[in-house]
């Protein structure tokens with residue numbers, strides 16, 4: 001199918017914010033109603049763990065990180081990752097974002113046409129490599145090798161998700177061999193960095209790797225190289241492409257919606273060089289980014305949840321084993337969720353914060369990462 005997001009959207013437009021249908025042998029429920037989504041992802045999280053089919057496929061490529069964790073292992077893994085997101089570290093990442101963004105502007109060939117999709121992919125890759133494992137721009141060859149292998153993993157994961165039969169990781173299928181090969185390239189590069197870091201007295205490089213080298217697991221032991229690599233690859237997979245795609249859509253909307261773009265330019269022009277950047281000084285820009293994420297969410301479908309028991313969400317019966325899907329793309333564009341949903345209107349985010357919209361989807365809450 002060429003446009004699965006568009007197809008689901010057409011169905012939801014026609015039949016409403018809860019759709020139940022058969023997909024092969026499975027009964028599937030697509031939920032696009034905010035309070036029901038909150039029930040599945042938060043209120044009844046224990047009854048709706050991530051589907052093991054999905055996490056098994058993902059873990060072939062990214063191992064045992066927070067993304068593939070089940071409900072038992074999720075909390076300890078979160079605890080390990082948490083220090084990486086403390087205020088002090090976020091400030092250090094922000095320094096990298098600012099420096100690399102400014103350098104990227106001055107490197108642009110002014111007056112020429114620039115492919116912003118390529119430019120944003122490059123910028124996001126440089127920032128991801130620097131903030132995750134301290135790879136500098138001068139080590140671009142390594143960064144590019146990591147990126148190529150990650151892209152290959154992305155591609156293979158999509159193929160795996162589409163496949164009817166999924167072979168376990170130990171089975172020598174063509175897909176599994178290609179996944180292992182791509183992961184090996186990434187492992188070799190991170191191993192090199194790890195070896196260097198482990199051989200020198202500990203120094204905080206302000207990256208995720210430094211935080212993981214300091215972390216201990218629930219038994220108080222330091223993390224193994226395998227643990228560390230799984231964490232780093234997980235964050236790379238979820239953080240790199242999502243960010244570069246969001247930035248690319250921001251440029252698309254800046255080019256398309258003049259009046260809204262002018263509000264952003266005004267805020268940017270009034271910002272004094274060297275003044276600390278924070279979103280409270282850029283309300284129109286923040287609203288603009290939220291609106292871009294609403295209409296163009298980089299994660300159009302979140303990982304399936306599978307009911308562990310017969311349950312009921314707002315009167316809809318969900319049987320044990322049924323899968324529940326949530327599509328940010330559909331949720332964000334449904335008329336019942338947003339006024340004039342199809343219109344690009346950043347001002348909707350400037351008014352009173354609407355809790356319903358705040359919980360609506362992690363995509364819009366990802367604004368801070370952009």
Ligand code: HEM
Nearest residue numbers: 066067235238239242243246298299302303362363366369
């Ligand atoms: C615009 C950028 C981003 C968007 C739209 C986005 C969106 C999402 C969405 C929709 C999920 C839920 C997936 C699911 O439950 O199946 C998710 C999960 C996650 N994201 Fe992001 N994300 C973005 C950037 C990032 C970045 C930069 C990082 C960190 C480097 C990150 C880390 C994570 C992690 C660790 C999870 C899994 C959390 C868990 O399972 O507990 N994301 N993201």
